Every structure is written in structure tokens, then in C-alpha cells.
Amino acid sequence: MQITVSLHGVFRIDRFKQKMLKYREDSSAQKIIDDLKIPVKLLGIILINGTHAKADDILHDGDTLMLLPLLEGG
Amino acid sequence: MKIQTTDPVAHPERIFYRRCTVDLKTGSIKIEDIPCRNLEDVLGGFGRSFQQLAEREIKTAYCAENPLIVNTGLLTGSSAMTGLRTYFSSYSPIKKSKQGMSAAMWSAGSGKFGAKFKWTGLDELIFENRSEKPVYVLIKETINGPEVELKSADHLLGLSTHKKIMTLHQAHNDAHFAAIGQAGENWQNVTMGSVALSTVNQLKSGDDKLRFAGRGGMGSMMGYKNILALVAQSEDKNLPISDAVKKVHTQVIKGGGAARLQPIKRGGGGGTWAAYDVMQPFNAVPINNYRPQGNDLPEELFRENVEKNYDIQSAACYRCGITCHNYISEKNADGSRGEFIAKFDYEPLNLLGTNIGIHEAGQAGRLIQLCDNYGMDAISLGVTVSYALSYNERHPENLLFNGANFGDYEKICELVILAGEGKLPDIGKGSKYLSELMGETDYAYHIKGLELAAYLPETNPGYCWAIAGGHMSMGSYGTLIREGISDVNSWVKVITEDKLHIVGFDMIGLCKFFDITQGIGTQMVVDCLKSEFDFEIKPEKIKDAVRRSFLLGLALELRQGYTKSEYCLPAEVVNNPNPHIKLPNITNKEFIAALDEKVWNVFDAELLKINLNKI
Numbered sequence: 001m002q003i004t005v006s007l008h009g010v011f012r013i014d015r016f017k018q019k020m021l022k023y024r025e026d027s028s029a030q031k032i033i034d035d036l037k038i039p040v041k042l043l044g045i046i047l048i049n050g051t052h053a054k055a056d057d058i059l060h061d062g063d064t065l066m067l068l069p070l071l072e073g074g
Numbered sequence: 075m076k077i078q079t080t081d082p083v084a085h086p087e088r089i090f091y092r093r094c095t096v097d098l099k100t101g102s103i104k105i106e107d108i109p110c111r112n113l114e115d116v117l118g119g120f121g122r123s124f125q126q127l128a129e130r131e132i133k134t135a136y137c138a139e140n141p142l143i144v145n146t147g148l149l150t151g152s153s154a155m156t157g158l159r160t161y162f163s164s165y166s167p168i169k170k171s172k173q174g175m176s177a178a179m180w181s182a183g184s185g186k187f188g189a190k191f192k193w194t195g196l197d198e199l200i201f202e203n204r205s206e207k208p209v210y211v212l213i214k215e216t217i218n219g220p221e222v223e224l225k226s227a228d229h230l231l232g233l234s235t236h237k238k239i240m241t242l243h244q245a246h247n248d249a250h251f252a253a254i255g256q257a258g259e260n261w262q263n264v265t266m267g268s269v270a271l272s273t274v275n276q277l278k279s280g281d282d283k284l285r286f287a288g289r290g291g292m293g294s295m296m297g298y299k300n301i302l303a304l305v306a307q308s309e310d311k312n313l314p315i316s317d318a319v320k321k322v323h324t325q326v327i328k329g330g331g332a333a334r335l336q337p338i339k340r341g342g343g344g345g346t347w348a349a350y351d352v353m354q355p356f357n358a359v360p361i362n363n364y365r366p367q368g369n370d371l372p373e374e375l376f377r378e379n380v381e382k383n384y385d386i387q388s389a390a391c392y393r394c395g396i397t398c399h400n401y402i403s404e405k406n407a408d409g410s411r412g413e414f415i416a417k418f419d420y421e422p423l424n425l426l427g428t429n430i431g432i433h434e435a436g437q438a439g440r441l442i443q444l445c446d447n448y449g450m451d452a453i454s455l456g457v458t459v460s461y462a463l464s465y466n467e468r469h470p471e472n473l474l475f476n477g478a479n480f481g482d483y484e485k486i487c488e489l490v491i492l493a494g495e496g497k498l499p500d501i502g503k504g505s506k507y508l509s510e511l512m513g514e515t516d517y518a519y520h521i522k523g524l525e526l527a528a529y530l531p532e533t534n535p536g537y538c539w540a541i542a543g544g545h546m547s548m549g550s551y552g553t554l555i556r557e558g559i560s561d562v563n564s565w566v567k568v569i570t571e572d573k574l575h576i577v578g579f580d581m582i583g584l585c586k587f588f589d590i591t592q593g594i595g596t597q598m599v600v601d602c603l604k605s606e607f608d609f610e611i612k613p614e615k616i617k618d619a620v621r622r623s624f625l626l627g628l629a630l631e632l633r634q635g636y637t638k639s640e641y642c643l644p645a646e647v648v649n650n651p652n653p654h655i656k657l658p659n660i661t662n663k664e665f666i667a668a669l670d671e672k673v674w675n676v677f678d679a680e681l682l683k684i685n686l687n688k689i
């Protein structure tokens with residue numbers, strides 16, 4: 001299946017802004033997070049098709065996965 | 075502190091804090107050890123100062139009876155990381171109810187002044203009345219204990235925050251400083267004056283690398299009292315860090331909140347500024363008076379874009395490994411670091427940058443620098459300016475001031491300078507004042523008279539119950555973006571249980587980044603208290619004290635004439651929903667009405683138990 005992966009903030013460093021990636025059916029967001037070596041301690045927000053999601057949520061063909069760092073401003 | 079117990083909950087009276095009361099009218103100075111009444115007194119900060127303010131019936135900030143209380147927290151000056159906080163408390167000249175009564179307020183800042191103050195042997199300094207002549211206050215550590223002296227400050231009059239500090243630095247070794255700028259000196263026309271706190275980086279480099287206790291006009295209160303600066307002179311007390319505290323530090327650095335703030339080269343996100351990258355995908359970066367337009371303009375202030383033209387350096391306060399802020403400097407032709415411009419923290423950057431239509435980093439930096447040097451609260455100033463610019467956008471036929479529009483850098487500079495010099499009171503007195511003057515209050519982004527932080531109110535209805543400014547006294551500002559929580563009951567819990575605990579940091583002397591998700595009622599804090607003072611205390615007892623202090627803050631607001639209808643978001647947010655924000659709408663009338671009722675149900679039941687006359 002095809003997943004559009006969109007990265008934000010420091011996750012773009014040495015990776016990409018947005019890319020279409022091929023994955024096996026029933027892959028979870030976690031699988032992509034692991035493959036991209038996104039640091040767990042910085043990962044704050046996971047969105048699937050614009051909706052807040054969890055790492056173990058299963059993706060479907062055509063989904064957009066957005067990964068954003070933690071928000072702790074001030 | 076004099077500590078004669080290991081149980082601060084059962085025996086607070088066996089813990090004494092050292093207070094100095096200065097009567098600025100007579101010059102009398104009294105130093106005494108005061109037994110604590112409860113755990114709030116032991117923890118310090120606003121937990122103690124609000125009990126003192128509650129004892130006074132003050133209607134208007136600028137009156138002789140309104141004290142200015144300078145204190146620290148229990149862990150200020152300790153080996154615990156971020157233990158550098160100083161607190162300034164008073165009835166506020168800017169935060170006022172619609173009835174016109176001043177609200178009790180505190181403001182907190184880092185830098186090294188707090189630790190130096192604590193190391194003089196003093197825990198609290200109360201200023202009564204006002205001085206006839208401008209003075210600065212020298213607080214010294216001596217072999218006989220702390221000494222406090224009032225000194226003539228004629229030579230400091232008219233100087234910026236930075237210049238005052240550097241002038242005093244020439245005269246006093248081994249000292250750190252708290253100073254107001256011209257804005258605080260012009261307290262009649264500027265109620266948003268801040269207090270600048272010196273940093274090691276500032277004194278070493280000679281650059282204006284300050285930290286601030288910005289909120290609530292505490293610098294204006296200092297100006298009213300005719301105190302231009304405080305000097306804390308003491309030897310550093312760097313005791314060895316115990317294994318227990320070292321373990322806590324590792325947790326702080328690696329833990330949730332702080333990890334995000336670490337410099338990029340240490341695997342972090344690069345300071346508070348990085349909030350831009352997280353909020354922009356939701357169109358939630360405040361732009362043009364909190365009205366995102368669904369465009370990519372905020373991206374111009376993304377780090378990756380700023381770095382092309384400017385030098386960026388991660389920065390930290392004394393002995394702090396969190397490194398939450400950045401410095402921006404000019405970049406020389408050869409790529410080396412040029413002249414220092416300003417600190418780049420998220421709030422000032424947004425509110426004196428994107429939110430006033432300034433998208434060029436150097437210009438935003440110069441505005442922050444002006445604001446810092448005049449000694450104004452960057453949040454109040456930025457939001458009041460953005461109100462004026464939005465007014466001009468709505469009324470091209472009836473322009474305010476110099477007719478500045480969003481993005482008019484030169485004209486905005488002029489407004490900031492005039493406000494800082496006390497020549498533009500309509501800006502200097504804040505957005506509540508200006509919007510009431512103009513008869514258009516819907517577009518003024520303040521709640522209860524205090525301007526909002528740089529998080530859209532559409533993302534944070536919890537702002538309404540913050541007792542001392544949105545992002546410092548109600549930690550709900552990231553909840554919608556971070557977790558997507560959009561049901562009323564969860565928000566009630568967020569406001570009445572989880573996120574009010576952020577105020578605990580402004581009791582104990584630590585920065586919120588120590589553990590932003592959990593607050594201070596944690597094993598980490600318990601371990602620090604055991605190591606530093608041999609205290610036996612349970613996290614729950616700390617949490618209880620924090621909650622009591624928060625509720626006292628609410629009770630004090632209500633006593634100062636606030637009605638519940640004043641606990642509301644700016645009307646534009648509710649009446650004219652912004653279609654560009656890509657988040658669930660949790661600020662519509664129905665949601666707000668339900669939230670209001672449920673939150674007050676919880677708080678009202680507890681407020682009934684507070685008897686302000688018995689404090």
C-alpha cells in the first residue's frame with residue numbers, strides 16, 4: 001500500500017519533508033516510525049489523515065501519516 | 075531558611091524563613107525569622123506571597139499600602155537544575171477586574187539573581203510604601219547574616235535594563251542584578267513594566283542577554299516604589315551534587331518536556347522556538363492578532379530559514395542543562411558570529427514577530443531587543459501592538475497612532491520606543507485599556523486584563539482559569555494540538571485536575587521545564603527535597619499545597635471584583651470562528667457554556683472552604 005509520510009521540525013533533518021512510501025498491508029504507524037528511526041523521546045504527535053492517532057494504529061492504502069515533535073513551548 | 079524538622083507537613087512552624095521588610099518612606103529595615111504557617115509557606119514563591127497579599131485589602135496597585143514582595147522558592151539556589159527562580163508579587167497595575175480593582179499577581183524569572191539573593195541568607199524582601207527619591211537596594215551576605223541597604227540611584231535614571239545592570243556590575247563584584255528599564259520608571263503611563271534579571275552570559279559578554287519576570291507589571295510596581303534595581307551580592311554556594319540529585323537531573327534532561335528543548339546537536343528540538351514547527355501544520359501559529367490565514371508565512375521564522383541569514387546559538391542559564399532558549403546574532407560575510415541581536419524564546423518571537431506581521435528574523439529580534447531594554451513584558455506589549463494594528467486594518471479611515479499596519483517594521487519600532495519611554499500610554503497600559511478606549515473589545519486578546527501567550531485561544535479554553543497569565547499558570551495550552559482532546563469532560567479534568575499543577579513551579583523555585591507534564595508533586599522533587607533538606611514528604615502532600623495555592627489565587631480574583639463572565643475568551647474567537655485552524659472547534663458557544671458550568675462546579679465547591687479573612 002502507498003502511504004504519504006510527512007515529517008515536521010527536527011524530524012526533517014537528514015530525512016525528508018514529505019515522501020510516498022510503500023508498505024505491506026496492515027502496517028502500523030509504529031513500523032514507519034521505527035524504519036525512519038524517529039527518536040521516541042521527541043515524538044509528540046501522530047496524525048493519520050489529519051486526526052490524532054496512536055503509534056499502533058493500522059494504516060490503510062492512501063493514508064497520510066504526519067509525525068511531529070513534542071509541543072512544550074513557553 | 076532555618077530548618078528544625080524533617081516533616082514540613084506536620085511541623086511547618088519548625089521551619090523559619092528570613093524576611094527583610096523595608097519601609098521605603100522611613101528607610102527602616104527590619105530582618106526577622108518567620109515561622110512557616112503551612113507547607114505553602116515552606117515551598118515559597120507565590121504560595122507564600124499570595125497568603126500575604128490576601129491579608130491586605132488593596133483596590134488599586136499604585137498605593138502606598140500595596141507591598142512589593144520579592145522572594146524565592148525552597149529550591150532556588152539549591153543544586154537542583156533550574157533552581158534559579160525569583161518571584162515578584164504585588165497587586166498588579168495591569169491585571170484589573172472590570173470594576174477596576176487590581177488583581178493579586180506574581181511574575182517569575184530565571185537568570186542568576188535568584189540564587190545570589192538566596193545565598194545572601196535572605197528568603198524574602200518586602201517593600202512597603204514608596205521612596206521619595208530613586209534608590210537601588212543592595213542585599214549583601216556578611217558574616218553576621220544578610221544586610222540590606224538603600225542607595226541613591228540618581229545615576230541609573232533613564233538607563234535601559236541592560237545599562238543599569240552593567241553600571242551596577244562595575245560597582246559590585248560577585249553580584250547579580252534585577253533592574254527595571256525606562257518603562258518601569260514611567261509607571262504612570264506604562265503598566266506592563268517588567269523586571270530584568272542578569273545572567274552569567276550577560277555579565278561575561280556585555281551583551282543584553284537578560285531573563286525577565288515580565289508578567290503583570292511588576293517592573294511598573296518597582297518603578298512606582300522608586301526602586302530602580304536590586305543587587306544581590308554573595309559568594310556562590312556550589313555544594314557537591316548528591317547522587318540522588320544527579321539521578322533526578324538525568325531524568326530531567328532525558329524526560330518528556332526537557333528533551334524537546336535540548337539543542338539540536340544534543341539530539342533535542344532546539345528550544346522553545348521549535349513550537350513553530352509543531353503548530354504550523356494546524357495553522358495554529360498566531361499571526362496578525364491571533365488570526366491565522368492558512369498560509370505559510372509563519373514558516374519564514376522556522377529555524378531552517380532563519381539560519382540561512384543569522385547565527386543561532388543555544389543558550390542556558392547558570393548550571394542548567396535544559397538550554398531552553400536561543401540567541402540570534404548577525405552573521406558576518408565569512409559566516410562567523412556577528413553582533414548579538416536578541417534572545418529567541420517562542421513567546422516574544424511570535425508576539426513581536428509573526429503576530430504583528432513581522433516575518434523577518436532580524437526585525438523580530440530588534441523588536442525583542444527594544445522591548446527587553448525598555449523593560450516591558452513582551453507578551454503584553456506584542457498583544458497590545460497587534461490590537462492596534464488590527465484596529466488600523468479594520469478602520470483604514472480612522473487610523474490609530476502613526477497609522478502602523480501589520481508588518482510596518484519602522485512604524486512598529488516607533489510605537490515600541492514611544493511606549494517604552496512612557497510617551498504612548500494607550501499602548502503602555504495594555505490591550506484591555508486600549509480596547510475599552512476604542513470601544514472595540516472583541517478583538518483584544520487578553521483575559522482578565524492580562525494578554526494571552528502565543529497559543530491561539532481556539533486551542534485553549536483553559537486560559538480563562540489561569541490565575542497569573544495563560545501559559546505560566548494553566549498548562550493546558552498544548553492539550554488540543556498535542557492530544558487532540560476535544561470533549562468537554564476531558565477538558566474539565568485538564569483544567570481542574572491535571573494542568574493547574576503547573577503553578578507549583580512558581581512556588582518551589584524551579585522552571586516548568588523541570589517536569590512540565592507532572593508538575594512538582596513527584597518523586598523527582600521529593601528526592602531533591604530529601605537530598606537538600608532531609609525532608610520526608612509525600613508527592614501527594616505537595617500536590618495538595620499546590621492546589622490550595624491555585625484556589626487561593628482564584629478566590630483572590632473573585633474578591634477583587636471579577637465576575638464569572640470575565641472568565642471568557644476574546645469575543646472574536648467565539649463569534650467569528652477562524653475557518654483556517656485545522657483542529658476541532660472547542661470554543662463554540664455550546665462547548666464553552668458546558669465547560670464553564672462544569673469547571674465552576676468543581677472550583678466553587680472548593681472555593682466555599684476558603685475564608686480569606688482567616689489567612
Ligand code: SF4
Nearest residue numbers: 184390391394398585
Ligand atoms: S529551563 Fe531555561 S529559563 Fe529555566 S533555568 Fe534552564 S535555561 Fe534558564
